[in-house]
Amino acid sequence: MRPILSSEKISLSILLLIIGGCIYLLMRPPLLLIHKVAWDLGFGIIVQHGRMFVAGWAVPNWFLYSLPGALWATAYILIIDAILSENSVQSRLLIAAFIPALGVGSELMQWAGLLPGTFDAIDMVFYAFPFLIYVIIEMMKSHENVNVNATLFTLSFFTLYYGIQ
């Protein structure tokens, strides 16, 4: 399998962000800043129609509340991987850890009562999961004994696949 190009990683990243954004815009109560921004940008009618379209869908809680965080973290890791493709593994891992760490950190702060919101261990796992996969892939890459690109591509879609299910 041919290597995944940086442009493809960035396209996939944008796709994941769009999917995550759609979950917020179409399925979450429209009281978040993202909804106001969408309306201000002129997408209000589209969002309203989309919300009516998905109104009857029954989705599990993790899809609604945890998956967007995982998609967000995955998108960030893919972009960083694309930008820093020529850098050392250590620097890539360090910078790629930033957003997942922010997500995990915010959950921990919620648990400690330092941030408003409800602590959810599943959220934390979903934030951390893409980074763990990324670490595993990098480790496997360094050993050069598996088809890394195929694994990367498959695992990038992991959460998305289960989301659709």
Next chain:
Amino acid sequence: MEFSSKQIVIIIVAVAFIVMGVLTIVAVVTEDGENSGSDIENPEGPSKSNQSLDYGGERDTVTINAAIEGDPYEELDELIGLEAVKNEVHSLANFVKVQKQREEKGMKTPKMSYHLVFTGSPGTGKTTVARIVARIYKDLGILKKGHTVETDRAGLVGQYLGETAVKTNAVIDSALNGVLFIDEAYSLTPEDPGRDYGQEAVSTLLKRMEDDRDKLVVIIAGYPNEMQRFIDSNPGLQSRFNRYINFPDYSAADLVDIFKMYAKKGQYTLTDDGETMLQERLEYAVAHKDHNFGNARYVRNVFEKAIQEQANRLAGRRNLTATQLSTLEASDLKKAFAAVKLTQNVTR
């Protein structure tokens, strides 16, 4: 210290992702007054068609409003301000009308949910618009009666095991073929539930919304943040309530208009000094408002206090002219504003 282009790109990406995260976490608290509308509450008090059920609390917790005659669309349009809300309600009505016509012609129609979430501060007209929506639903053939049953936590939740379901079912029974309006609905599921029976009320409500889906419409109302927490707390609520209407806080100019509406309906006039004071004090009130600012309810309280102060000023005088009896002076307003709290007590 200089950054390479790659480092700058990484910083931009990281910041962009943080901004995206913030967009999905931060809730819109309140809108400022630029799109403010006005109150519509009846200055003459509750309608004669109201019927209250007292469950023994400090105040009536369930109020039944019969659907009054008249054109609800016209009443909606007559409301001062509230332009965004009016557009939203008209849009909803138009959508339902077209879908009904499509249905009559055997065409596909999307699955419609008529339940609504009204978000906004106290006194922004949520209850009044709910009454109008009930009548519009009747006009559209969605509801047979179009009355509203207005309640809150105290009307639904009992103090003893098993009492909640009985209470909630009784209130829902009274709302069948009309609208059940639950004010401050978020208080049904407190953040620290403990041994609270609010969740039982929510479960009962959800079951009845399913069982009686053709004859029950539920409108839940409250502060934006709290309503978000409430709806997030239960997937059943998320799937049933997908249409939101936000009621922004009123601007000072709208509040002045509301005061004048109360004055006009009550056959009172303001002196020029009084009007200037009214504007100044309401501008101050809006500029210094907090989360619990009572909006039109605050203005109504000020108006009621002002006419009381006018009566105190005129008491003891004889041969009063009609002008004296109908004029509110700056001194009346000054005392009224001093006496009325800027905020009101609300369940939080």
